Amino acid sequence: xxxxxxxxxxxxxxxxxxxxxxxxxxxxxxxxxxxxxxxxxxxxxxxxxxxxxxxxxxxxxxxxxxxxxxxxxxxxxxxxxxxxxxxxxxxxxxxxxxxxxxxxxxxxxxxxxxxx
Amino acid sequence: xxxxxxxxxxxxxxxxxxxxxxxxxxxxxxxxxxxxxxxxxxxxxxxxxxxxxxxxxxxxxxxxxxxxxxxxxxxxxxxxxxxxxxxxxxxxxxxxxxxxxxxxxxxxxxx
Numbered sequence: 001x002x003x004x005x006x007x008x009x010x011x012x013x014x015x016x017x018x019x020x021x022x023x024x025x026x027x028x029x030x031x032x033x034x035x036x037x038x039x040x041x042x043x044x045x046x047x048x049x050x051x052x053x054x055x056x057x058x059x060x061x062x063x064x065x066x067x068x069x070x071x072x073x074x075x076x077x078x079x080x081x082x083x084x085x086x087x088x089x090x091x092x093x094x095x096x097x098x099x100x101x102x103x104x105x106x107x108x109x110x111x112x113x114x115x116x
Numbered sequence: 117x118x119x120x121x122x123x124x125x126x127x128x129x130x131x132x133x134x135x136x137x138x139x140x141x142x143x144x145x146x147x148x149x150x151x152x153x154x155x156x157x158x159x160x161x162x163x164x165x166x167x168x169x170x171x172x173x174x175x176x177x178x179x180x181x182x183x184x185x186x187x188x189x190x191x192x193x194x195x196x197x198x199x200x201x202x203x204x205x206x207x208x209x210x211x212x213x214x215x216x217x218x219x220x221x222x223x224x225x226x227x
Contacts, residue, residue: 004158009156035215042220043204043220043221044218044220044221045159045206045208045218046218047215047216047217050215091158091159102147102164102166102210102216103161103164103174104149104159104161104216106158106159107158108156108157108158109158
């Protein structure tokens with residue numbers, strides 16, 4: 001079974017600064033996907049970024065980038081130029097590639113507050 | 117606009133009652149999922165379905181039931197056997213292994 005650990009229950013950052021959210025996972029699988037989802041106060045889950053484990057290059061989406069360390073089983077999210085709208089709960093999630101289902105395993109989340 | 121709808125947004129249940137949460141998608145996705153979210157917890161999988169007329173239990177299926185009679189619809193019934201049903205429920209769908217798209221959620225409260 002896979003587990004996903006987010007060790008920072010809460011974080012805060014000043015507007016325009018950079019913040020990094022941590023995520024580690026445990027799996028015996030070689031092929032998998034990792035995701036960061038954002039849940040703002042509206043509670044709508046929104047995909048922020050996706051990483052395929054077979055890709056060595058770290059994924060980036062505008063101000064969001066990841067640091068994927070496969071050997072260390074680490075998948076951190078960096079948010080650059082933080083904006084007030086980035087205030088949300090952020091969830092790291094794991095999905096095994098292949099097999100019979102597309103199950104996501106989530107961490108418990110990190111509540112990020114961006115301060116003006 | 118394509119998307120996932122969940123209804124109602126808020127639902128109140130008396131103890132001993134069954135209630136059904138609706139989830140509809142017009143994204144033509146084959147797979148659909150139900151998650152439960154509690155304070156301080158991540159999302160936990162209740163049930164999932166990869167094809168019409170087929171579904172599987174997730175990690176916390178006890179006290180819940182589902183059906184998948186149509187591709188677009190995946191209703192979740194919270195039965196009286198669920199001892200602690202007060203939670204936020206999220207429905208999701210996907211077309212392939214990868215991104216899951218989520219609905220806006222239903223907040224269920226037991227009175």
